[in-house]
Every structure is written in structure tokens, then in C-alpha cells.
Amino acid sequence: MERDSVYATKGKGKHIAVGETSSAGWEWVVAVNGTRKQLRGPIDDAWSHGEKRKSQGWKCGYCTAVRDSGGKTRLRLHLAGLKGDGEPCLNVPPHVREIMLGDHTRGEKEG
Numbered sequence: 066m067e068r069d070s071v072y073a074t075k076g077k078g079k080h081i082a083v084g085e086t087s088s089a090g091w092e093w094v095v096a097v098n099g100t101r102k103q104l105r106g107p108i109d110d111a112w113s114h115g116e117k118r119k120s121q122g123w124k125c126g127y128c129t130a131v132r133d134s135g136g137k138t139r140l141r142l143h144l145a146g147l148k149g150d151g152e153p154c155l156n157v158p159p160h161v162r163e164i165m166l167g168d169h170t171r172g173e174k175e176g
Contacts, residue, residue, distance in 0.1 A: 121133075144165040145162060
């Protein structure tokens with residue numbers, strides 16, 4: 066596997082999020098809690114970081130959050146760390162949080 070980029074932050078403890086790409090093109094990220102997660106699609110797609118449940122529900126891929134409604138938008142808000150109908154995810158890698166926050170901000174400007 067090749068290492069694409071390394072993101073490190075300092076503060077209470079130290080955590081590193083590493084993005085890797087395999088020869089098959091799958092990307093991996095490391096969550097704040099140290100678990101590795103293989104993405105299911107592009108890093109900027111919220112569904113790559115969670116699972117669809119029922120018709121509009123979702124389950125976060127980094128924590129135990131599960132919702133039966135809200136769809137992709139609520140999952141993106143959860144990953145971006147914004148409070149809304151639920152709590153923000155504490156385990157999402159910092160660079161994924163920034164991507165989701167940027168997507169949310171662009172969506173507000175367009176709408």
C-alpha cells in the first residue's frame with residue numbers, strides 16, 4: 066500500500082490520521098480512537114463513512130451513532146461535528162471532518 070498523506074494534531078494526547086490507497090484503489094483512514102476504516106467510495110462522499118439503514122436512516126462508521134431518519138445530510142452534519150438533531154462524532158479523523166464541514170458550507174451557499 067502507498068501512503069498518500071499524514072495528518073497529525075497535537076493537544077490532549079496525539080493522534081495521527083493516515084490516508085492509504087491500496088492497488089485496488091480503496092482508501093483507508095485512521096479514526097481518532099486508532100481504528101482503521103476502509104472507505105466504500107470517495108472520501109468526500111458521506112456514505113463512504115457510514116451505512117444506509119432502512120429508507121432514510123444511517124449508521125456512523127466511526128462511532129455507535131444510529132439514526133432512522135435524516136439521510137446523507139444528517140450523516141454529513143454528524144461527521145462535520147455540527148450539532149443538529151444529534152451529537153457530533155468524536156472519532157472521525159480531523160481531515161474527514163474538514164471535508165464534511167466544507168461540503169456543508171458549500172451546500173448552504175448554493176441553496
